[in-house]
Amino acid sequence: GPDAVPVATVGLANVYRSYYPLPRDTRIRGLRIVQVAYKSVVGRNIPVTGYGEDTGHDKGGRLVLGWVPVEDDGSAYFRMPAGVPVYFQAVADDGLAAQTMRSVTYAQPGERLVCLGCHEPSPAAPASHAAIAKAFQRDPSDLQPEVDGSRPVTFPRLVQPVLDRHCAQCHEEHSEEAPSLDRGSRWAEYGTQYYDDARDKVVDSIPPERWGEEAYKYVWFDSYVNLYPFVRDACFVRHGPQEGARTKPGTFGARTSRLLALLNDGHYDVQLTSKELHRIALWIDTNCRFFGSAEDLLRQARGEEVMPEIE
DSSP, X not given: OTTOOXXXXXXESOTTOOSSOOOXXXXXXXXXXXXXXXXXXXXXXXXXXXXXXXXXXTSXXXXXXXXEEOOTTSOEEEEEXXXXXXXXXXXXXXXXXXEEOSSOBOOOTTOEXXXXXXXXXXXXXXXXXXXGOGGGGSOOBOOBXXXXXXXXXXXXXXXXXXXXXXXXXXXXXXXXXXXXXXXXSXXXXXXXXXXXXXXXXXXXXXXXXXXXXXXXXXXSOHHHHHHHHHHGGGSXXXXXXXXXXXXXXXXXXXXXXXXXXXXXXXXXXXXXXXXXXXXXXXXXXXXXXXXXXSSOHHHHHTTOOOOOSOO
């Protein structure tokens, strides 16, 4: 129909053909397709939307479009929306990203985009088996949706509900030893909104020219700030473990975070479901963002779904 979203078809010959080898015995079960929203505001870091730098607050919000299966020979074949910037993450059997792109790619409506590997050495030629890869012998997969709060990825919707159920009360009762994992009061100081005649809309009471400072100071939750030491090395920050524009498989994201290791080892008998652990891991693997878009910051902090003005 006229309102149908234009799509493109993407084929991956072998996810294991990588410039840096994947960790030994790693099995990739799927690809996660993540859209990067276009920036709608002036300034690289206004507002500051999260911790990460290389692929963090200098780019737009993250929208996890879904995931698709990878066959046992490393191939994948799927449909995705056309004309939007996306990157791919190779997700291992444990549900954690093992490799991720550090840039975006596009495909036009009706285009067939084919990748050899993830990412293969630049002089490499197509392998002879690429034409008979298992995924290419079937119809393309459709994207399977991810959990609520991941399109776009926002900490208040994706992670804070888990902390509210399992962590915040105990940390409050032991506040002398444990950092706060609730929302705190900082974000509520600018809790009113006002009508902007120039933009003809109700907007956050934080003036845009102050978003760089105020978004951090008054909108980020105490829990988000206090979790930073437990996820910093897992994010793409300026002085992270990566070299140049390529990611070293297995050296980033949830699988390297202190937070996930703490939870998996058993933290004061906290019992999270597999779905709750997945929500936290997904947040870390998509670079530990707080906001999902650069607009309506306080609505996002209240847990409302705010789609980027320019997707």
